[in-house]
Amino acid sequence: MPTLEQLHEKMKKLQAQADALIAKKAQAAVDQIRKIMLTHGLTTADIEAKAKARRETKAANGIASNVQAKVAGTLKNGALPKYRHAKTGATWTGHGRAPAWIANVKDRTRFLITSGTDAARATSVGTAGKAKTAPGKAADVAGARAHKGQRKGPQPAKYFDPKTGATWSGRGPAPAWLAAAKDRTKFLIADAVATKTSTANKAGRPKSPPKRK
Template sequence: MPTLEQIQAKLKKLQAQADVIIARKAQVAVDQIRDLMLKHGLTTADIEAKAKARRAAQGLNGHAASGKTKALSAGGAKVAKYRDAKTGATWTGHGRAPGWIAAVKDRTQFLVDGASEVKSVTKAELKSAKAGKKGQPKGAQPPKYRDPKSGATWSGRGPAPAWLASVKDRTKFLIDGAAAAASSVAPKAASKASAKSAKAKVAVKKVAAKKSAASKTAAKKAVVATRKTAAKKAAVKKVATRKTAPKAKAAVTNAAASQSSAAETAA
């Protein structure tokens, strides 16, 4: 029984053979199309013009396609999107990729002219859409601040004017709409600040509790250590007294014996 690697190798060989056959058939079809175009004196521009006129006629007759149009040829087959310049083989971009493009990362080099134009347009549209979303809006902006003395206004963009540059609290110069927006934002900021302060207080209390617990444990350890040292000293004293007691008794007995002997001699 053949192994999986052998089957995969056979599949690769068969796929390569199928790609060669498809490329040959495509080359034959391309040659036939070229012969017909040369015979009738047609160009690709003529074919595109005919296709545009047909699409316009369909749109006028009420048969226009929806937003997502399907690129179909006259025979109902999908239009080729990629073409191999060496063999002339084409691929619509749907289904399994053929061997001559399957391992290629950048497939733009194989794009057919029409497909490349469509892709470039879509990229440009995407770039313009992204550029429109990002950044600040262009053009003149409505005024956000007003000087009550001179009536001068400022939109809030760019360098601040002299009458507002040195002011720390600019809320008193806000126009009514901007002031309302700032007042609606202020409670949220205050609630956030209060929540942060509450969290900070809780953190301080936790740290103080930890410190007090640490100090209590340190005091307990100190008491235990002093008790242990006192017990050790007492034990050392007991041992010393036990060792010196027999010597003291012997000295007393010796002194008593010497006194008795001296008394006897004197008598």
């Protein structure tokens, strides 16, 4: 039985023979390529230029394929709108259940979008409209919560300045003539509604001339 050293030595010899065969075949291939190049008058620059052109063509074809795939995917999964409401800007692709604004319309042609550009524009407008509506709704909800429980409309006067006749309902920022007052109770109106009406009438009614005797 051969020893480990003998096996290693045999492997080295076999590897050397394999390398020699590979080099011989490679040299034969190089000689054949050189012969072809000399026959056709080619240089390495010609070969590089041809390879570069092939790479660019392949890359261009790949980009075109990706674009076509994206367009196909868009048309399949996110179809462009086919109908649009002129007043509200709402759109419908024509697939699935029709929305309320077009469901009962007999002639839907007046809602048709004429071109693909218009359809894309309608899609972008609809998306922007939804984005703008969301904060608006949130603001409305917040405002409704903030004013929940408060009396709507003009508030009755609660404070009255006897010097200027100015009044304040007690809601919101206090006016200057009351903001600096330490004791606001002296400006309180016993009957807010009656006093406010009386003040308005006095301010708007001209003074009557003295009666002649």
